[in-house]
Amino acid sequence: MKGTMGKVLRVDLTTGDIRQEDIPDEVYENYLSGVGLGAHYLYKHIPAGADPMGPENILGIVSGVLTNTGSLVTGRWMAVCKSPLTGGWGDANCGGTLAPAIKQCGVDAIFFTGISPKPVYLYMDSAGAELRDAAHVWGKDAVEAEEILQQECKTKKTPKVAVIGQAGENKSLISGIVNDAGRISARSGVGAVMGSKRLKAVVLQGSGKTEIADGDGMKAYSKEVATKVKNANLPKFFKGFLFPYLGLLMSKQKKVSAMDGMLAAMINKKYGTCVVNTMGMTNGDCPVKNWQGSVVDFKKKQYKKLNPDNVLARETRKYHCSSCVIGCGGICDISDIKGGKYAHTHKPEYETCSSFGCLSLNDDLDAIFYINEMLNRAGMDTISAGNTVAFAIECFENGILTEADTGGIRLKWGDADAIIALLEKMITREGIGDVLADGVKVASQRIGKNTEQFAVHVGGQEPGMHNPKLDPLLGIHFSDPTPGRHTIGGAIYYNSMHLWKEVSWAPEVTKYPKAEEYIPSDREALKSIAGTAYKMLTDSAGGCFFAMILGVDHWNLFKMLNMATGWDLSADEYMKIGTRIQTVRQLFNIKHGVDPRDSIPTGRVKGDPPLTGGALKGITLDIEEMVRLTWKNFGWNENTGVPEDKLINDLQLNELIE
Amino acid sequence: MRIRVYAASFCSFENIDRDGYMVLPDGAVLDDVYKRLQVPWLYRRIVFATVNYKKVSLKTRLQDGDVVSFLSALGGG
Numbered sequence: 001m002k003g004t005m006g007k008v009l010r011v012d013l014t015t016g017d018i019r020q021e022d023i024p025d026e027v028y029e030n031y032l033s034g035v036g037l038g039a040h041y042l043y044k045h046i047p048a049g050a051d052p053m054g055p056e057n058i059l060g061i062v063s064g065v066l067t068n069t070g071s072l073v074t075g076r077w078m079a080v081c082k083s084p085l086t087g088g089w090g091d092a093n094c095g096g097t098l099a100p101a102i103k104q105c106g107v108d109a110i111f112f113t114g115i116s117p118k119p120v121y122l123y124m125d126s127a128g129a130e131l132r133d134a135a136h137v138w139g140k141d142a143v144e145a146e147e148i149l150q151q152e153c154k155t156k157k158t159p160k161v162a163v164i165g166q167a168g169e170n171k172s173l174i175s176g177i178v179n180d181a182g183r184i185s186a187r188s189g190v191g192a193v194m195g196s197k198r199l200k201a202v203v204l205q206g207s208g209k210t211e212i213a214d215g216d217g218m219k220a221y222s223k224e225v226a227t228k229v230k231n232a233n234l235p236k237f238f239k240g241f242l243f244p245y246l247g248l249l250m251s252k253q254k255k256v257s258a259m260d261g262m263l264a265a266m267i268n269k270k271y272g273t274c275v276v277n278t279m280g281m282t283n284g285d286c287p288v289k290n291w292q293g294s295v296v297d298f299k300k301k302q303y304k305k306l307n308p309d310n311v312l313a314r315e316t317r318k319y320h321c322s323s324c325v326i327g328c329g330g331i332c333d334i335s336d337i338k339g340g341k342y343a344h345t346h347k348p349e350y351e352t353c354s355s356f357g358c359l360s361l362n363d364d365l366d367a368i369f370y371i372n373e374m375l376n377r378a379g380m381d382t383i384s385a386g387n388t389v390a391f392a393i394e395c396f397e398n399g400i401l402t403e404a405d406t407g408g409i410r411l412k413w414g415d416a417d418a419i420i421a422l423l424e425k426m427i428t429r430e431g432i433g434d435v436l437a438d439g440v441k442v443a444s445q446r447i448g449k450n451t452e453q454f455a456v457h458v459g460g461q462e463p464g465m466h467n468p469k470l471d472p473l474l475g476i477h478f479s480d481p482t483p484g485r486h487t488i489g490g491a492i493y494y495n496s497m498h499l500w501k502e503v504s505w506a507p508e509v510t511k512y513p514k515a516e517e518y519i520p521s522d523r524e525a526l527k528s529i530a531g532t533a534y535k536m537l538t539d540s541a542g543g544c545f546f547a548m549i550l551g552v553d554h555w556n557l558f559k560m561l562n563m564a565t566g567w568d569l570s571a572d573e574y575m576k577i578g579t580r581i582q583t584v585r586q587l588f589n590i591k592h593g594v595d596p597r598d599s600i601p602t603g604r605v606k607g608d609p610p611l612t613g614g615a616l617k618g619i620t621l622d623i624e625e626m627v628r629l630t631w632k633n634f635g636w637n638e639n640t641g642v643p644e645d646k647l648i649n650d651l652q653l654n655e656l657i658e
Numbered sequence: 659m660r661i662r663v664y665a666a667s668f669c670s671f672e673n674i675d676r677d678g679y680m681v682l683p684d685g686a687v688l689d690d691v692y693k694r695l696q697v698p699w700l701y702r703r704i705v706f707a708t709v710n711y712k713k714v715s716l717k718t719r720l721q722d723g724d725v726v727s728f729l730s731a732l733g734g735g
């Protein structure tokens with residue numbers, strides 16, 4: 001089928017058997033590629049009850065339909081598996097340079113099953129694939145291992161590498177898979193699954209092209225997108241100190257409206273995501289002090305040290321993932337930090353700045369840069385690790401953990417050295433590090449003593465650094481089959497996507513009272529469903545979330561999918577595919593015994609107890625009712641979250657689930 | 659002439675049609691859009707609109723098909 005390679009590679013690491021499998025067109029027609037293909041493949045091939053760390057689990061590295069097609073901002077890849085962190089569907093999205101390399105090797109995805117008897121890596125080029133000994137890179141961090149493998153496998157072109165660091169080798173349930181020197185597909189414990197299979201890396205060296213139906217059309221459309229993005233620039237007077245005021249303005253707004261998504265590109269081009277470092281303090285988006293505090297606990301004199309201009313001060317060049325015209329990333333010089341242990345790092349995302357900033361009351365930005373590189377190299381998820389550190393500090397504050405438990409580390413809010421010392425132990429699983437290396441849920445089970453009250457997670461996974469009390473739709477999205485993921489959607493994103501212009505059932509937004517977002521309603525539920533279905537399409541196309549929120553006026557996925565595939569589907573027909581993918585992800589969880597009700601945010605995340613200070617003071621979300629209405633409108637049982645027979649028939653899923 | 663307006667929540671939407679367009683007489687300038695949107699005086703000081711994604715003065719003459727956007731706070735991570 002046009003836009004795809006029509007096949008996948010399946011590698012049995014136990015036997016060493018490697019074979020290509022043709023994928024019927026019908027599968028692409030129903031699921032596209034990327035996360036959709038992954039959901040279909042894993043649902044079909046992972047038996048119920050399979051141990052996520054056992055040979056039956058499948059780890060997929062998937063590209064998207066639009067990747068390598070001349071379209072723009074479509075170079076994202078995803079890792080998919082049964083998550084050892086949640087016990088259900090696991091996926092993690094990543095930029096960098098790997099995605100096109102998968103298709104250039106002639107396949108849409110690589111699926112690994114079994115467990116290798118010794119550490120190996122997969123080498124693949126256009127001629128074929130083989131497993132090679134990885135003893136010499138086992139134990140190395142992700143950046144070192146990538147460099148070594150690139151050197152030894154280099155032919156004309158430098159190969160692209162996806163690799164685990166020590167955290168993945170040590171099967172930390174909060175570890176991810178790294179490419180391009182520190183871009184990480186971090187969530188769901190995908191690195192632990194790779195480590196459990198003794199698969200150190202995937203090295204790709206292809207040069208194949210992807211045929212599409214309307215190459216000229218795609219070229220012209222890409223030019224249009226590129227011109228708009230190129231012309232969209234923040235005016236010079238716009239400086240980092242303004243963001244807290246913008247946040248304040250946002251928190252005072254009684255009404256919200258549809259927005260121009262291109263403005264997000266303006267901000268992302270200059271700063272990347274770190275604008276939320278300070279804007280999120282005044283509007284309440286940033287979780288503070290293990291989700292129990294607010295700007296009252298992390299005051300202006302502290303948060304202003306994380307001013308986005310201070311982050312940019314270290315940026316030596318901009319960084320773009322493959323095919324991206326926005327370029328929210330950057331490479332930063334950190335050679336003066338901690339004796340120059342690391343020369344440079346990818347610009348820390350907001351998520352990292354927040355999870356090691358306000359969440360643990362740390363205002364040492366240099367330490368955040370250092371932690372960013374340390375965890376990228378170890379291949380550990382900064383969101384989960386930051387939540388876990390904050391959890392440990394709270395345990396220490398309450399006398400549940402002591403210096404005897406921590407190996408002499410005095411854990412204290414805001415103590416960057418103690419945080420770094422603790423992370424070093426988590427990476428190597430030394431002492432207390434072994435207790436904490438699998439995230440807050442497992443840690444609280446290991447420690448006991450009622451510490452689950454400090455363990456902030458959604459369905460086993462630590463939530464992203466966005467407070468749903470600012471944007472309740474985000475709270476609904478936290479109950480995704482990959483719980484706690486913040487990059488599915490939210491009202492602020494929905495309002496910039498303008499889906500209602502293309503999708504007949506997507507609620508139109510002009511201007512409405514902000515208060516409406518807090519009242520459970522079918523309308524809010526439909527917004528959530530439309531956002532989710534469109535995100536599933538984006539993840540199946542290889543698109544970036546930041547392109548998605550440009551909105552259909554500026555980056556129209558439906559149009560690009562038709563140009564790539566040669567289909568003439570309407571937006572509604574595509575959204576049905578998105579709904580199908582989301583439903584199969586949910587069905588995967590049901591098949592594996594995960595109760596969807598366990599993925600509904602509780603406790604501090606929903607505002608129970610409510611915050612006592614800051615912009616979101618006193619708010620407790622009726623998240624159960626919001627999720628109930630979302631499930632009902634999806635065609636899932638409103639009380640249990642199990643997809644109803646009618647929807648299963650409509651989406652023609654009977655055969656798959658039988 | 660018709661211009662595409664992405665207004666902010668502090669604006670009045672009365673003069674914007676369902677598709678997001680505003681009809682203005684030829685020769686209209688950005689300030690006319692501000693007036694029709696009833697942008698409060700305070701906001702005029704602290705927010706800005708772009709025309710075709712460029713910062714321009716309030717006296718800038720608009721052309722048919724121009725895009726006027728207000729900068730809104732959007733975040734992600």
Ligand code: SF4
Pocket residue numbers: 073075095096268319320321322324325326327328329544545546547
């Ligand atoms: S917008 Fe940022 S994260 Fe997205 S593809 Fe571009 S550089 Fe990568």
